[in-house]
Amino acid sequence: MNLLTNIISGLSLGSVYAIIALGYTMVYGISKMLNFAHGDVIMIGGYMSFVMTMYMGLNGWLALLVAIFICTALGITIERLAYRPLRGTGSLAVLITAIGVSYFLQNIALLIWGANPKMFTSLFKGMKPIHAANGQLTITPESLFTILANIIIMVLLTLFVNKTKAGKAMRAVSEDNGAAQLMGINVNQSISLTFAIGSGLAAVAGVLMLSAYPVLMPTTGAMPGIKAFTAAVFGGIGSIPGAMIGGLILGIIEIFSRAYISTELSDAIVFACLIIVLLVKPTGLLGKKVSEKV
Amino acid sequence: MAEKLLKIKKINTRGFKNLVRGNDYRKEATISYAILVGGYLVLQLLTAAGLIGHNLQGQFVPICVYISLAVSLNLVVGISGELSLGHAGFMAVGAFSGILMSRILGNGMSFEPLIIIISMLFGALMAALAGFIIGIPILGLRGDYLAIVTLAFGEIIRNFMNVLYFGLDDGKLRFAFNHTIDGIDNNERIITGAIGATGTKTMATFTWGLLLCLFTVFVVLNLKNSKQGRAIMSIRDNRIAGESIGLDVRKYKLMAFVVSAALAGMAGCLFGLNYSTLVPVKFNFNTSVLILVFVVLGGVGNIWGGIIAAALLTVLPETFRQFADYRMLTYAIVLIVVMICTYNPAIKARVTGIWAKVNPFKKKRGGDKGKGKKSRKEAA
Numbered sequence: 001m002n003l004l005t006n007i008i009s010g011l012s013l014g015s016v017y018a019i020i021a022l023g024y025t026m027v028y029g030i031s032k033m034l035n036f037a038h039g040d041v042i043m044i045g046g047y048m049s050f051v052m053t054m055y056m057g058l059n060g061w062l063a064l065l066v067a068i069f070i071c072t073a074l075g076i077t078i079e080r081l082a083y084r085p086l087r088g089t090g091s092l093a094v095l096i097t098a099i100g101v102s103y104f105l106q107n108i109a110l111l112i113w114g115a116n117p118k119m120f121t122s123l124f125k126g127m128k129p130i131h132a133a134n135g136q137l138t139i140t141p142e143s144l145f146t147i148l149a150n151i152i153i154m155v156l157l158t159l160f161v162n163k164t165k166a167g168k169a170m171r172a173v174s175e176d177n178g179a180a181q182l183m184g185i186n187v188n189q190s191i192s193l194t195f196a197i198g199s200g201l202a203a204v205a206g207v208l209m210l211s212a213y214p215v216l217m218p219t220t221g222a223m224p225g226i227k228a229f230t231a232a233v234f235g236g237i238g239s240i241p242g243a244m245i246g247g248l249i250l251g252i253i254e255i256f257s258r259a260y261i262s263t264e265l266s267d268a269i270v271f272a273c274l275i276i277v278l279l280v281k282p283t284g285l286l287g288k289k290v291s292e293k294v
Numbered sequence: 295m296a297e298k299l300l301k302i303k304k305i306n307t308r309g310f311k312n313l314v315r316g317n318d319y320r321k322e323a324t325i326s327y328a329i330l331v332g333g334y335l336v337l338q339l340l341t342a343a344g345l346i347g348h349n350l351q352g353q354f355v356p357i358c359v360y361i362s363l364a365v366s367l368n369l370v371v372g373i374s375g376e377l378s379l380g381h382a383g384f385m386a387v388g389a390f391s392g393i394l395m396s397r398i399l400g401n402g403m404s405f406e407p408l409i410i411i412i413s414m415l416f417g418a419l420m421a422a423l424a425g426f427i428i429g430i431p432i433l434g435l436r437g438d439y440l441a442i443v444t445l446a447f448g449e450i451i452r453n454f455m456n457v458l459y460f461g462l463d464d465g466k467l468r469f470a471f472n473h474t475i476d477g478i479d480n481n482e483r484i485i486t487g488a489i490g491a492t493g494t495k496t497m498a499t500f501t502w503g504l505l506l507c508l509f510t511v512f513v514v515l516n517l518k519n520s521k522q523g524r525a526i527m528s529i530r531d532n533r534i535a536g537e538s539i540g541l542d543v544r545k546y547k548l549m550a551f552v553v554s555a556a557l558a559g560m561a562g563c564l565f566g567l568n569y570s571t572l573v574p575v576k577f578n579f580n581t582s583v584l585i586l587v588f589v590v591l592g593g594v595g596n597i598w599g600g601i602i603a604a605a606l607l608t609v610l611p612e613t614f615r616q617f618a619d620y621r622m623l624t625y626a627i628v629l630i631v632v633m634i635c636t637y638n639p640a641i642k643a644r645v646t647g648i649w650a651k652v653n654p655f656k657k658k659r660g661g662d663k664g665k666g667k668k669s670r671k672e673a674a
Contacts, residue, residue: 034438082630085638091438092377093637096590099583100629107623226445226579233442264488268453271446278443279431 004137006259007252012143012212014251015150019205020228021235021243022157023198029174029238030194033091036098037078038202039225040105045071045203046210046220047113050120060123067203075199076192084188102222109218117217120210142212149208153201154244161240170194174238227254227267230274236287245285319519326511326598330361333605334504349612355568357608358503359561362510364588364604365597366557369514371586372595373523374550375530376433377441380448381558381585384421386455386577388559389566392417393491394460396567397484398467406497414506414563421559422552424451429551433544448582455574460485490573491566498568506564510557511597517553518597526550591632 020042027035045067052063082101086094124141131138161167172180173190181187209224210216227250235246250270257269277285337354340346363381370378396413403409432443459470461483485491517523526546529536537543566572588607592599614621635645 028438034441082634085634085641089637089639092371092590092594093633095377095441096587097630097633099587100626100633103622103626104630107626111619111623222579226449230442230446233439237438262457264457265453268450271450271453274446275432275443278435278439282435282439 002259006255008137008139008143008147010252010255011248012146012251013255014231014248015146016205016209016212016224016247017228017231017251018150018244018247019153019201019208020224021232021247022153022240023202024229024232025235025237025239025243026170026194026198028232030170030191031083031087033083033094034098034229035083035198036095036225036229037101037105038198039221039223039228040102040109041071041074041078041199041202041221042206042209042224043109043216043218043221044074044105045206046120046216047109047118048203049207049210050118050216053121060121060125064123064204064207067207068200071203071206072196072200075195075202078199079192079195084191106218106222113218115218117215120214120216122211122214123207124211140212142208146208146212149204150244150247153204154240157197157240166190166193227270230271233284234274234277236284238288239284239286242284242286319515322597323511323515326515326601327508329598329601330504330507330511334500338500350609353609353612354500355498355503355564357605358500358507359565359568360585360588360604360608361507361601362561362564363558363585364592364600365507365510365514366554366561367585367589368592368595368597368600369517369550369554369557371589373514373518373530374526374547374554376547376551377438378444378551378554379441379579379582379586380444380446380451381554382577382579382581383444383448383451384425384555384558385562385565385581386451386574387424388414388417388421388562389572389577390455390458390485390491390574391420391559392563393494393566393572394467394484396495396497397462400495401462410497410502410564410567413567414560417563417566418556418560421562422556424559425552425555426548429548429555433547433551445579445582448577448579452574452577455485455490455577456488458485459483459487488574490571490576492571494567494570494572496568496570498564502564506561507601510561511601513553513557515597517550522546522549587629591629 020038023038023041024035027033027038048067048070049060049063052058052066053060056063058066078101082097083094086097122142124145127141129138129140130144161171169180169185169190170193172183172185173187177187180190205224205228206221210220228247231246231250232243233246234250235242235244250273253273254266254270257266261269281287337346341351363385367378367381370376370381392413395416396409399409399412428444428447432440432447435443461468461470483492518527525536525541526549529541529543529546533543562577584607585604588604589600591607592601592603611621611625635641
C-alpha cells in the first residue's frame with residue numbers, strides 16, 4: 001500500500017508539473033523562446049490568492065478566479081512589453097530578457113510581501129482525506145483535486161487547440177509564423193492568447209501546489225519552474241500531450257527517489273533522467289524531429 | 295610607445311600570416327590586457343591611497359573570478375555558439391576539488407604560491423574531466439536542448455556537493471557519501487555536505503586574481519585565433535558547411551567546452567580559496583545565469599566587453615547595498631531595457647541615432663575610420 005500512496009503523491013506532484021509545463025511548452029511552441037519567468041508567474045498567482053483570502057476575506061475558489069485573472073493579465077503584459085520587441089532576434093536575447101523579467105517579479109514580490117515565508121491555506125481546507133483499503137491508503141483532497149484538475153485541463157486544452165478557430169490559428173503560427181501571417185492570421189493575437197492561457201494555468205498550478213506544499217516565498221516559483229521546464233523538455237517541448245506525460249513521469253520519479261533512494265539526491269536523479277532521455281531521444285519523448293534544410 | 299605599436303602594425307600587415315589573423319586579434323588582445331592591468335594598477339594605487347573601503351577591497355578577488363568566468367563562458371557562448379546554463383557547476387567542481395587539494399598540500403607544505411598553483415591546476419583538471427564526461431554525450435544536441443542539459447548538469451553537481459563529505463584523518467584523506475564522517479574532529483573536516491567547505495586557509499589575493507584573468511584571456515584569445523579556433527567559429531556560423539569540408543564537429547565543440555570548463559574550474563578554485571567557508575548553494579542556477587548575463591551584456595563573443603560587464607556588474611550591486619530593497623529591482627529593469635535597446639532593430643537605430651548626435655568622440659572617430667580605409671586601400 002505504501003507503493004500505491006507513493007504513486008498517488010507522485011501523480012499529484014506530477015500533475016502540478018504538467019500544468020506548469022503546459023505554459024512552457026505552448027509558449028515555446030509558438031514563439032520558440034524559453035520563458036524563464038513562467039515559474040515566477042506561479043509565485044505571483046500564489047501571492048494573489050493568498051492576499052485575496054487573507055486580507056480581502058474572499059472564498060478560496062473566488063480568490064483562485066481573481067488570481068487566474070491577474071496572472072492572465074500579467075502574462076499578456078509581460079509578452080507585450082518585454083518579449084514582443086525582441087521577437088525574431090535569436091534565443092539568447094529573449095532568454096536574458098526572460099531572466100530579467102523573472103528577477104523583476106521576484107523582487108517586486110520581495111518588496112511587497114517581504115522575504116518571510118507565508119503559510120498558505122489550502123484550497124481544500126475542511127475536506128477530509130479519503131481512506132481506502134482498511135485505512136492503509138490515504139488520499140488527500142489536495143492530491144485528488146490536483147490530479148482531477150490536470151485531467152480536466154488537458155481535455156479542455158486539447159479540444160481547444162484542435163477544434164476551435166483560435167486553436168487552429170495557434171497551431172498555424174507555431175508551425176510557420178510567416179505563412180500564418182500571409183493567410184490572414186493575427187499572429188500577435190495568437191501569441192498573446194498563448195501567453196494568457198499559459199499564465200492563467202500557472203495561477204491554477206500555483207494554488208494547487210501551495211495547497212499541498214504551503215510555504216509561500218518570493219522564490220517559491222523558481223524550482224518548480226525549472227522542474228516543469230525539465231518536464232516539458234522531457235516530453236518533447238512544443239507538444240501538449242508531451243508536457244502531460246513528462247510532468248507525470250517526472251513527479252513519480254521525484255517522489256520515488258525521495259522515498260526509496262535519497263531525499264537530497266532526488267533533484268539530481270530527476271535531472272539525470274532528463275539527460276538520459278535526451279541522449280536516447282534528442283527531441284524528448286513526443287517531440288517532433290525537425291530535419292535541417294541545407 | 296604608440297609609435298612603436300603603429301610600426302609593428304604596419305610591418306605585420308604585410309605578412310601573409312596576419313592577413314589571416316587580422317588586426318582584430320591584436321586590437322582585442324591589447325584592449326583586454328590593458329583593461330586588466332590598468333584596472334589592477336588603478337585599484338592598487340587607490341587602495342594604497344586609502345580611497346577604497348574595506349567592503350570593496352573584499353570584492354577584488356570575486357571580481358577577478360567573475361571576469362575569468364565570463365571570459366571562459368564566452369568561449370562556449372560566443373565563439374562556439376552554444377548556450378550553456380551550467381557554468382557554475384564547473385566552478386563548483388573546481389572550487390571544491392581545489393580546496394581539497396590545498397588542504398592536503400597545506401598539511402606538509404608552507405609555500406603558498408605553490409599550493410595555490412597546484413590547487414588551481416587540480417581544480418582545472420577536475421572541472422575539465424567533468425566537462426569531458428558531460429560534453430561527450432550532449433554536444434550532439436542542438437540549441438535549446440543543450441541549454442537545458444547544461445542547466446540540469448549544474449543542478450546535479452550542486453546536489454552531489456550537498457551529500458559529499460571529505461575529511462583528513464592523521465593526514466589520510468577520508469571520504470563519505472550521504473552521511474557524516476564519524477571519528478574525525480571538526481577541524482579535520484574539509485567538506486561537510488550542505489554546510490560546504492569549512493576552515494579553508496584564505497590564500498587568494500588580488501594579484502592572484504589578476505594572474506588568473508590574464509591567463510584566462512591569454513588562453514581564450516589564443517584559442518580563438520588558432521587553426522582550431524577558426525574551425526570552431528566556422529562550425530558555429532554554419533555547421534553543415536563545416537561538416538562538409540571535413541571538420542569533426544563534435545571534436546571542436548568538445549574542445550571549446552572542455553577548455554571553458556577547465557578555466558571555470560580554475561576560477562572556481564581561486565573563489566574557494568578566498569573564503570574560509572563556502573556553501574554549495576553558492577553555485578546554483580542563479581550564478582550560472584549571472585555569468586551568462588555578463589557575457590551577453592558585454593557583447594557575445596566580445597572578450598573585453600565581458601571583462602568590463604563582469605567587473606561593473608559585480609561592483610555596482612555591492613556599492614549600492616544601502617538601497618538593498620531596490621537595487622535588484624533596478625538591476626532587473628536595466629537588464630530588460632538594455633536587452634531591448636540593443637537587440638530590437640528599430641529601437642537600436644533610434645538609440646544609435648541619438649548617440650551619434652551627442653557623441654563627444656564623433657569627429658575623432660570619423661577621422662580614424664577614414665584613415666583606416668585609406669591605409670587599407672594603399673596596402674591593397
